[in-house]
Amino acid sequence: MSEKLWGGRFSESTDALVEKFNASIDVDKRLYNADIQGSIAHLKMMANEGIVTDEEADTLVKGLETVRGKIDRNEVEFTDTLEDIHMHVEDALGKVSGKVARKLHTGRSRNDQIALDVRIYLKEETLTIIKMLKDFQAALVTLASAHKKTVMPGYTHLQRAQPVLFAHHLLAYYEMFKRDIQRFEDSLKRVDVMPLGTAALAGTTFPVNRQFTCDTLGFARVSENSIDSVSDRDFTMEFISHASICMIHLSRLSEELILWSSSEFSFITISDAFTTGSSIMPQKKNPDVAELVRGKTGRVVGNLVAILTTMKSLPMAYNKDMQEDKEPLFDTVDTLKICTEVYTRMFANIEVHTETMRNACKQGFLNATDFADYLVNRGMPFREAHAVAGKAVAFAISQDLALEELSLEQMRSFSDLIEDEIFDFISLDQMISRRISYGGTGYENVAAAVDAAKKELNL
Ligand code: ARG
16 A cells, blocks of 8 residues: 555555656655745635635645744654755645644646746746846956056967957956846746746636735746646756856856966966865966856756756656756756855956066067058058058068067158057057047947946946
């Protein structure tokens, strides 16, 4: 004889290995608060509609609050026999409130229950993540604000390209995280949908008032179709997808921090508190935090592949495969949160070597484009100017000189449009100052962009 809550039609008890295999309690126990919130709303609705009496609902609501306290204090033992968090809560309620607890599961199913629990959980976590990303943006903007005049080489193909302001480079990340925040904000619309009361898949014969449950739980709207309600995991796939993009932004930043803190670049030093040493090489100070953020991106992308693959061929409606949605989701939430938090703190502990950055701009012909622009300003078509500047660069390389180290005569051998003021024109500060096209790295642009970002963040 089976003692299970669903054991009526079973005459044999579950195989011990199956019990362990089938159970999800180790994973879904973190949903206990959401599960209890959902049950309380369900009871209030049932009392309102006369499905249970006010007295029964009262007893059970108090009982559920007691259960919540017990789980808070680790006083409820979790066991595979009780499968998942829903059964644990119901079982614990039975112990607290007695037989009346058996009325709780009227007009609902674990299928709509789990859909509700995850939505309650994800709404809250998405809001937390948005807040954490804003804190991280604030750290980026604070550093940018201190470096509105710091020049560094901008790169394409990881080759020095044109000078940019360090603040401008940091604000590129500010924009990426802004889009991430917008994606999370937008996805909330699709999370904020209340599935309870659709029961197993077909709706219920009890006169449930789903709008009442929705309002009690503070959801924006009720789901429309009972089959979709218990089958939809789009919101989980969408969240992990947005989280993957966000992690990829963090990973690209990590890669730059790792490069910049190498002896080869020496653009920054990450403080001791955010680096680690080597067990064999006494001189080492490794950017492990940045490497771990880069590495953990793989986990989150893996979680995305896991959830997409799990869902890809599932027929309507609920299938037990869907129990596999929670590990990737929870791991994604945890990973994104810790990576964001650790970077928020690390960014306040980065020392920037402005002189090294500036010196790096002196090698690599970062002023070659401006050399060509100079000729264009004097009437030469850009393509020709590009060729002339290219020849000047080749000549300078052969002399082991920078462009600005050539003499005026040497320059004029490439074009007699060149006059003495070219030296100012191709100087670092003038190159930055002139890039005032909208969104460019000009000093004024960047100062305004820093101000705008501060305003957006209320800094
Ligand atoms: N633990 C299950 C899950 O996470 C809850 C729903 C179970 N429903 C069922 N009919 N077995 O998906």
